Amino acid sequence: MNMLKIVAVPMHPEGRKFVAIFATITVALWLVWAPLFWIGAGVTVWCYYFFRDPVRVIPQQPGxxxxxxxxxxxxxxxxxxxxxxxxxxxxxxxxxxxxxxxxxxxxxxxxxxxxxxxxxxxxxxxxxxxxxxxxxxxxxxxxxxxxxxxxxxxxxxxxxxxxxxxxxxxxxxxxxxxxxxxxxxxxxxxxxxxxxxxxxxxxxxxxxxxxxxxxxxxxxxxxxxxxxxx
Missing domain, CATH: 2.70.70 (Glucose Permease (Domain IIA))
Structure with a gap:
């Protein structure tokens, strides 16, 4: 999976609050035990990826x-x-x-x-x-x-x-x-x-x-x- 392609894809506004929640939990996990940060970070990136909203090339032929x-x-x-x-x-x-x-x-x-x-x-x-x-x-x-x-x-x-x-x-x-x-x-x-x-x-x-x-x-x-x- 190319992480750059994930980060470069815009996210739909519907996902912002979920990414914010996962990011907050990730910080909390880091404060509890640093290695847990990477688990939280992975889940946060997945959440961003889930709510991605890429540009699409829509065909315009009638019908x-x-x-x-x-x-x-x-x-x-x-x-x-x-x-x-x-x-x-x-x-x-x-x-x-x-x-x-x-x-x-x-x-x-x-x-x-x-x-x-x-x-x-x-x-x-x-x-x-x-x-x-x-x-x-x-x-x-x-x-x-x-x-x-x-x-x-x-x-x-x-x-x-x-x-x-x-x-x-x-x-x-x-x-x-x-x-x-x-x-x-x-x-x-x-x-x-x-x-x-x-x-x-x-x-x-x-x-x-x-x-x-x-x-x-x-x-x-x-x-x-x-x-x-x-």
């Missing part, structure tokens, strides 16, 4: 859907979207991106549009990699509507370690593609519901980068990534 999160594509399946999203009862393709504690946790808008709907649902804190986490875990559901009326559902899901979902936007807010809309603390998952008939351009096990990795192309809805069967 693209980008990943809202860093992580691994853990699930792709056709399911009925959660009622919180208001997307109807017909099955839609859901792409799930699982974030571990080393991924960047700043969430970005998958498309440009208006935040049409936000619903926070209190629930459990199961392992976010499990399929049932979509229904049972604590979550925040957003529906983003593009200027042409196309709607994309995005669900921030708390995990086994994650205990706090942060959303920076409100209903009616306008978002550009790749704009920051939220953050989940310490490991979690995001579900993205694509419009009916739109094929994903990613596969399970692929690493996704928030704001950069293209999940689908609304202008070419049946296009698929080579190797993905329709």
């Amino acid at each position: 693209l859907v980008v990943s809202p999160a860093d992580g691994v594509v853990s699930l792709i399946e056709d399911v009925v979207p959660t009622a919180d999203l208001g997307l109807g009862e017909a099955p839609l393709t859901r792409v799930s991106v699982f974030m571990n504690v080393f991924n960047c946790h700043v969430n970005r808008a998958p498309i440009a549009g208006k935040v049409a709907h936000i619903v926070y649902h209190h629930g459990k804190f199961l392992n976010a990699s499990l399929d049932k986490a979509s229904e049972h875990n604590e979550r925040n559901s957003l529906t983003i509507e593009a200027p042409d009326g196309t709607r994309i559902g995005v669900v921030q899901i708390a995990g086994l370690v994650a205990r706090r979902i942060v959303c920076f936007v409100r209903e009616g807010d306008a978002l550009g593609i790749g704009h920051r809309f939220g953050l989940i603390r310490f490991g979690s998952r995001l579900d993205i519901y694509l419009p009916q008939g739109v094929s994903p351009l990613v596969s399970v096990g692929q690493t996704a980068v928030a704001g950069e990795t293209i999940l689908a192309d609304l202008a070419n809805p049946r296009q698929t990534r080579p190797g993905i069967a329709e």
